[in-house]
Amino acid sequence: MIDIAVQAVLSNRKGKTFRLDAALCSKARRIVLFGASGSGKSLTMQATAGLLHPAGGHVIINGRTLFDAQKDICVSPRDRRIGYVPQDFALFPHMSALHNTAFALTGWTGRLSDTARRAARALLARFEVDHLADALPSQMSGGQRQRVALARALAAEPQLLLLDEPFSALDPLLRARMRVEIRSLLDEWNIPVMTVTHDPEDIAAFGDEVMLYRKGRIFAALDAAPLLAGGNIAAALLDAMKEYDA
Amino acid sequence: MSSLFADLSLFPILLSLKVAGVGTLTALLLALAAARLQARRTSFTARILDGLCTLPMVLPPTVMGYYLILLLGKRGFLGAALANLGIELMFSWQGAVIAATVVIFPLTYKAARAALESVDVRYEQVARTLGASEAKIFLTISLPLAWRGILAGSMLAFARGMGEFGATLMIAGNIPYKTQTLSLAIYDAFQAGNDDEALGLVLLASALCLTVLMSAEWFIGSWGNGHD
Numbered sequence: 466m467i468d469i470a471v472q473a474v475l476s477n478r479k480g481k482t483f484r485l486d487a488a489l490c491s492k493a494r495r496i497v498l499f500g501a502s503g504s505g506k507s508l509t510m511q512a513t514a515g516l517l518h519p520a521g522g523h524v525i526i527n528g529r530t531l532f533d534a535q536k537d538i539c540v541s542p543r544d545r546r547i548g549y550v551p552q553d554f555a556l557f558p559h560m561s562a563l564h565n566t567a568f569a570l571t572g573w574t575g576r577l578s579d580t581a582r583r584a585a586r587a588l589l590a591r592f593e594v595d596h597l598a599d600a601l602p603s604q605m606s607g608g609q610r611q612r613v614a615l616a617r618a619l620a621a622e623p624q625l626l627l628l629d630e631p632f633s634a635l636d637p638l639l640r641a642r643m644r645v646e647i648r649s650l651l652d653e654w655n656i657p658v659m660t661v662t663h664d665p666e667d668i669a670a671f672g673d674e675v676m677l678y679r680k681g682r683i684f685a686a687l688d689a690a691p692l693l694a695g696g697n698i699a700a701a702l703l704d705a706m707k708e709y710d711a
Numbered sequence: 712m713s714s715l716f717a718d719l720s721l722f723p724i725l726l727s728l729k730v731a732g733v734g735t736l737t738a739l740l741l742a743l744a745a746a747r748l749q750a751r752r753t754s755f756t757a758r759i760l761d762g763l764c765t766l767p768m769v770l771p772p773t774v775m776g777y778y779l780i781l782l783l784g785k786r787g788f789l790g791a792a793l794a795n796l797g798i799e800l801m802f803s804w805q806g807a808v809i810a811a812t813v814v815i816f817p818l819t820y821k822a823a824r825a826a827l828e829s830v831d832v833r834y835e836q837v838a839r840t841l842g843a844s845e846a847k848i849f850l851t852i853s854l855p856l857a858w859r860g861i862l863a864g865s866m867l868a869f870a871r872g873m874g875e876f877g878a879t880l881m882i883a884g885n886i887p888y889k890t891q892t893l894s895l896a897i898y899d900a901f902q903a904g905n906d907d908e909a910l911g912l913v914l915l916a917s918a919l920c921l922t923v924l925m926s927a928e929w930f931i932g933s934w935g936n937g938h939d
Contacts, residue, residue: 516836542839549840555833559855568851569841575851621841 466528467491467625467657471512472521485509485519485681493674497689498661499702500678506661510627513659514549515542526625526657548623553634554614556602562589562613563598569621588616592650607635608643615647619654626651628660632667644670665698677706685709719911722888723896724919726804730879730892731872734811735819739865741812742819747849750827761824768817772877775813779882783809802884807892810878815868822864826857859931866927870920 470488477483485505489496498506511517513524515531518539524532526547531540556565567577567585577585589595592612602610611631618626631647632640648670651658660671668675672689685705692701745764749757767775783790783800793800800806830853838848854861876894883890885899893916900909 514836514840516839542836543842543844545840546842547840549837551833551837555831555837557834557838557852568838568843571847571851573844573847573850575847617841 466525467496467659468523468525469509469513470522471509471519471524472534473508473512473517473519475508483681487676487678487681487683488522489676489683489686491674491676491686494657495671495673496657496659497668497672497675498659498678498683499665499668499672499675500663502663504678505681506663506678507629510549510629510659510661513625514547514627515540515545516549529624546621546624548618548621548626550611550614550618550626550628550631552630554602554610556610556614556617558602561599561601562594562605562609562616565602565613566616566620568617585616585620588620589613591653592616606639608639611635611643611647612650615650624656626654626656626658628658628671630662630664631660631671632664633662641666665702668698668702669693675702677702677709719908719915720888720896723891723893723912724915726807726891727873727893728919730804730807730811730875731869733808734815734872734875735865735869737808737812738816738819738868739823739861742816742823742864743854743861745820746823746827747853750824751832764820765817767813768821772810772814772875772879773881776810776878776881779810779813779878783882801882802886802890804883804890807875807879807883807890810882811872811875814875814878815872818868818871819861819864822867823857823861826860826864827853829860830856863927863931866923866931870923873916873920873923 468490471485473485475483475485483503483505485508487505487509489509498509500506508517512519512522512532513526519532519534521534522532523530523534530536530538531545531547532538556562557568560568563582563585564575564577566588567581568575570581570584571577586595586598589598592615594609594612594616597605597609597613602613605613632644635643644666658671660667662668662671668689675687675689675692676683677685677687687705692698692705695701749761749764780801781787783793783806785791785794785801790800800809834852834856835848838852843851874894875892876898879890879892880895885891885895887896887899891899893912897909897912897916900906900912
């Protein structure tokens with residue numbers, strides 16, 4: 466059960482303000498936050514991970530309160546157990562795939578224990594990139610980096626996984642393939658996944674429920690199945706949006 | 712040319728290397744701590760602190776020397792207390808190290824702050840979601856990624872420390888074979904009319920500083936490849 470409400474007012478350097486007031490409550494295992502860029506999806510995700518401090522609202526994941534403005538609760542991101550994979554994966558550029566994956570399993574000096582090494586190797590193997598254990602991110606392809614980034618996030622055993630525009634950094638041909646592959650890999654893990662995207666195709670792979678964003682608000686929560694039934698997700702989405710405009 | 716270096720005492724050169732070396736290490740440690748605290752802060756207090764950290768770079772070294780005397784002199788706040796413990800910093804090589812540290816601190820601080828701020832903030836954010844403490848993030852992410860810039864600043868600081876004159880003269884004096892550093896020895900030799908000695912020391916100082924700067928370039932260039 467994911468219960469999130471975030472209120473925040475952000476202003477950029479030009480003094481233009483953006484008001485975020487998004488609320489979602491869902492039992493779905495795979496949730497997609499869908500909307501144009503700048504509609505507040507990524508901000509919702511950052512607030513969930515604890516990287517952004519909202520002025521109001523709450524974040525409750527599986528009954529555990531991570532943030533509550535009224536009760537003055539704000540769990541720090543390091544204790545939230547929320548996996549976060551940013552848009553271009555943000556692998557640590559100076560660490561090998563193995564060290565990246567083992568990061569959550571190492572102590573404060575970053576020294577790799579034998580247990581951590583074994584666990585990280587096993588994770589890399591599950592994502593089929595164990596042959597890259599010693600490679601630096603700069604030596605990997607986009608798809609390989611994505612696999613390592615997922616392995617790194619899952620090593621921390623999160624209770625929720627956040628994917629920020631997971632395929633936008635990949636070239637279009639690779640994108641379609643990775644979508645299918647990552648989906649089936651993540652199905653092996655029984656954790657909820659929240660995906661931010663503006664690509665309708667991502668809904669097919671990562672959405673049981675779709676939250677539609679506009680100007681900082683979620684104006685509709687839709688079941689994904691009917692959208693996918695017709696075969697043309699983009700058209701089905703446009704139709705659904707028109708209904709709300711009327 | 713051989714007569715130029717024949718009677719040259721190595722003491723001032725070795726002392727300068729020692730003072731600049733210890734001073735650079737001390738300044739580096741202090742600068743890392745200050746830069747870590749100050750990085751990405753823009754509040755009014757942060758700006759004031761930033762100004763204070765940079766001040767020794769623009770103040771005349773003699774002004775810094777005077778402040779240090781007020782602090783470390785026999786009647787200074789710290790000097791009196793240290794004197795009770797039997798520690799005398801004035802007119803000692805340790806005093807020269809303190810003078811050098813203060814004068815070169817801004818160079819290491821500025822470099823460290825810029826280098827730490829150039830590290831993509833998302834790496835730190837992801838590390839936080841992976842359960843890392845701030846200490847772990849600094850040690851395993853920020854420092855390794857910023858190391859190049861920090862090292863460049865330290866090398867520059869070392870070279871600057873080699874040439875420290877004003878503050879050193881006021882704190883440590885100009886005692887041959889005790890606190891007479893390279894730049895003080897050159898000044899002394901020139902004043903005494905020992906032109907050969909002065910020229911020899913000047914050439915040595917120039918060669919030394921050039922070597923430091925060139926090895927810094929080389930070291931940073933070859934070390935940093937593949938880390939962008």
